[in-house]
Amino acid sequence: MFNMTTQTLAQMVPGRLARIVAVEVKAEMQSRLAALGLVPGEVVEVVRSAPQGPCLVAFRASRLALQLELAQGISVRTF
């Protein structure tokens, strides 16, 4: 059955897939992230994460490096 939990992108274990539910960052960043394709509904995978550093997110053909504070503003639901 579904075991769905909501967490932020920053908390995700590398290698797992999750669907973005909300992007709660400053308006400017939100627009940038949207332009890069990070919008609610998108399914993403955290490829790599560092304790204090940026994390690397993969979705479709895109690979993005996101700073920790941005990753903390993106809520996801894991499958």
Next chain:
Amino acid sequence: MISTVKHLPASAPHTAPDSSHPPVVVALAGNPNSGKTTLFNRLTGARQHVGNYPGVTVERKEGLCRHRDAQLKVVDLPGTYSLSAFSPEEKVARDFILKEHPGVVVDIVDATNLERNLYLAVQLLELGAPVVLAFNFCDATREQGVKFDLPKLSQMLGTPVAQISGKQGDGVELLLDAARERAAHRQEWNPLVLNYGPMVEREIERLVSLMSFETAPLGNLRWLAIKLLENDPDLQAQFAQGALGEAVRQSQAAIERDAGEEAASLIAGARYGLISEVCQATVQAPVRIGPTWSDRIDAVATHRVWGLPLFLAVMYLTFQLTFAASEAPMGWIEGFFGWMGGQVGAWWPEGSESPLKSLLVDGVIAGVGGVLVFLPNILWLFLAIAILEDSGYMARAAFIMDRVMHKFGLHGKSFIPMLIGFGCSVPAIMATRTLESRRDRLATMLVIPLISCGARLPIYALIIPAFFPSAWQAPMLWLLYVTGVVLAVLLAKLLRSTALKGEAVPFVMELPPYRVPTLRDVAIHMWERGWLYLKKAGTIILGISIVLWAMTHYPKKTVFERDYAAEAAQTRQSSLEKITQLKAAMGLPASDSQLLAAIQQLPAMAGLVDSSPTAAMAAGATNERVARFLETREKLAALRTEHASALEAASESGQAELKQTQAAEMAALEKADSTAFAAAQRFLDDIQAPYAEKMETIGREENAEKLAYSVAGRIGHAMEPVLAPLGFDWRIGTALVGAFAAKEVFVAQMGIVDSVGEADETSATLREKLRANYTPLAAFCIMLFCLISTPCMATTAVVRKESGSWGWAIGQWVGLTMIAYFLTLFVYQIGKFTGFGQ
């Protein structure tokens, strides 16, 4: 090669294509890494013009392209992901389209990442610009088995679509056909209308009703309303003041209340909704299994453990390429300008004091040479950077370094320019171009001169051995470099929290797929940077070198405190007398002219007699005694230098033994011909050495007097009261003026003011002079001051160019000099107080 062209609905009015003039403007838009620049380079080749958009550091590139019977003007817009004017690049791209009305906008779409790339396309279509979509990397998608239904895609989006491969050039002709067709048929802009859902549409309608037609760019009120709802800062500042601004806020609140989501988010979502609908209907892609090639490389390149060593190795190679590979060409350039100086100098009779000669040789040729000498550095560096950027590795490097650099308020990408700064600040500052945020860029640029560059090494190499025991030398050098780095980091942190405050732009960066860079792109990149450097920095640097030349040469001293010419004549006279005595001692007749002729040709005795030796005299010593004398002199001189250096290198216990063998060698030489030996010994000690020393002293004392009288010397004297608390005298002040031309000039300038003649960092006499004049504490303070203060003129010129204003360049100059002053003052005074290093 497929090309599908679809025209807009017939509603677009047809006008006759005007192929005569002016050229159709083709603007290239697209995401970063969509292959836009590759296409631009293919279209325009080397016929490019690179400038800046007014007021911003965003580059403006344009070029001409011949297509069939017409000339096209191609403008490469900055790579952007969207048209919301949040960054200067986005604003520039949008303003260009809105204000300069290009004939057609060619949007380069990376077909391997279609959805995201279409986001920009949809925004361009919403704006109503005449768009042609160019699907790039179609060879890659074909390999992946992706199939596009382009006619349908073109129809759904209402815009022509062409497939190209910017790298191979496939489809480019057809793309240009489509672009010209599109440009010829544009008149009214025909914006795409996208349904944003009931809530948003309701508020758009409300806002439109509040606007007047004239306000909106291109009269597109709907577009303006959408942008205002999206919080576009630029348009909000322009249009949404007062009542309209209030209405926008109300609308945003209403949307969030009714839809439970922010307006901006809903709008972006609707765009992706359209994109996904289009893609579902027109794209057939097999399910991709497993990681891509890029992912496999990234598994190492961004690895927690391996990423860093790999990055350091890449940086080492970059550094090696930039500096090691430049060494030889830099030597050639230096040699060439030295030769040219000699050639030009030879136009005047020897010893000429012509100001024109001095201006040309010491001012212009030396100045231009000083600029050109960095060219190999810059070309190699930008070759490396172009490869790193175009291959996609640069983004990975920034990813790896971000955590460290972030602590100092800098961006991960700042690391590379700072590292290059160890070689030379000029290419380092140019390398800050890879930083997108202006604040990051300025902060990095401003602290780079604190990283101790290669030109400062000669200063340390001169001073450290003069004052510090050998065990201290390496730690001292290390201390200086570390001081520079620590200060750079602290200053960066300070700048980012004061003058260059503003929230650190949170780091979000695309890691583009790895690609093999094209030769053309790399070559054009190198050429472009090299040319920019020569053109812009060259003019400024040349100007400053002429000013500095004038400062060290003028005003000319005409009345000297001493009669140097008479002193020189006297020295020559006494040497000639001694030679006559030597002749007698050697048993040569008084009428003999061969000995004098031979002596005159020795480099150490240059200028002994005014006239040059006649051919007969120069033909060589036919007199056997003279010949033996010359031979013995040669051998004796060689033995003496050899012995001296051997003794210096020998250990204490070995010295006694060495002295014995040396004495034996001397005795053997004496035994061979005792008369010649005695004459040679007498000549070397009583004639050659005093003559050379005396002439040199006269020359340098004259130069020192001239320099002290010049503007630079006067500045040095004037600075003395200010510099005294740092332990510096007027000589240092004058040398510091020279150091502004180039840091390594400091050493040569110290040589002149301390009147030891031509000096370089291995000069032993200059070291003795320094030891006599300064304490070790003052010596350390000189190095500290040289490390921090006054970036050289090339750096200042490049900062002016790269920051776009004299303000930053002068501010950096003044700021660093003040930091140097106060820090050195602090160190010197503390040292003096505690008696350390006295």
